[in-house]
Every structure is written in C-alpha cells, then in structure tokens.
Amino acid sequence: MKANRQEKVQYLKPWDCLSVLVPLLVLAILVPQSVWGERRLPSDSVYALSATVENEQGETLQWQDLRGQPHLVSMVYTRCRMSCPLIIHQGMSVQQRLLEEGKAVPRLLVISMDPVHDTPQVLAATMARYRLSPERATFLRPRDHQERTLAALLDIRFRPRDDGGFDHTNVWLLLDAEGRVVARTEKMTGAPDPSFVRQVEALMASHSSQGDY
Incomplete structure (x- = not known):
C-alpha cells in the first residue's frame, strides 16, 4: 500500500553550512597543535623524557621545550675550578671555529649536576x-x-666527592633538532676536535637547508 503523503526533499542553505564550518574553524584554532598531529619524537630522542628544568633567568621550562634546534650539551657544576672551565671553554671554541668560517652556530646547553648550589642567580x-x-x-x-636521570639519559657519569665536588665525565654531545645524539667528544684541551667540529658543521648546514635555523 503506497503512502499518500510525499516526503519533502530538504536542501542545505548557505547559512546552514556556515553554522557547521565556523565552529570547526574555531576549534582548529583553539586546539593545541599536538592534538592535530605535531611530529612525533623519534624513539631515540632525549626529549622523550618528561623533566622540568630552570634556566639562568629563573624561567621554568619543560625539557621537551628545547626541541626545535641543534644544541651542544654538557653537564658541569659552577664551583668546579678544574675540568668544568675546560668543558665550557671547549664548547665556546667550537662555536668560535664555526663563526670564523662563517658557519651557523648551535647554542650551548650547559646543565648543572649541582642544582642545590647552582641557582638561577x-x-x-x-x-x-x-x-x-x-x-x-x-x-x-x-x-x-x-x-x-638527565645524566643517565645523556650517558654522562658523575658522583659526589667528600670535599663537596664531583667526579664526572668531561664531554660535549651534539643533538639534532629532534634530540638525537649525532656526535660526542671528550677532547677538552687544545684546539677543538676536528672531527667533532665537522660533524657540527654538517648538522648545522643540514638544519639551515631545511629552513629551520
């Protein structure tokens, strides 16, 4: 038996479409980028660790916030008067070598192994x-x-001494923008390690070519 009434076909009007699209557009703006598919960290990235750090300006950061550009990373303690100054000077020497050659320079990331003493000030x-x-x-x-935890992640060893100082690894690590360890050197005296400098140079050139520097 056929129905006598006919079903009406409804068509969406332009303003009906807008009522759907506008909320979606607002949602796209407000939702964090990570929800929409920010690049996942590589499995070997050191930034996969959830850790909180404080910089020299007293700003609290998440360890993952450092992602996005290459870094030279080491660990020191500021009361040190022997090896730690050598470590810092060696990192500065790598930077200076690249600057003299007109190359892009990575930032030094110096992490304290003595946070109780090493306040932001x-x-x-x-x-x-x-x-x-x-x-x-x-x-x-x-x-x-x-x-x-950070030291173990970076394969840097340290232990406290009876005199209040620390025995520790003297090392610089080269991290790419995603937090992968690209190179490592334990040469802390004399001219910068030529092999390490070339690896830094190559990484910075690759990073610059991607438009990220």
Missing part, C-alpha cells in the same frame, strides 16, 4: 663571567632531583 653570574649571551648559551638546573 649563580648560573647567570657564570654566564656573565664567560661572556656568554643568551643567543649563544643556556644554563639549566634540573628540578625535582632529576639531574641523575
């Missing part, structure tokens, strides 16, 4: 003593006793 004073600008270096102190 102490870190800022240390940067000033070495005449390091924020464009060239960042000094960090781990929060929540995470200095050993």
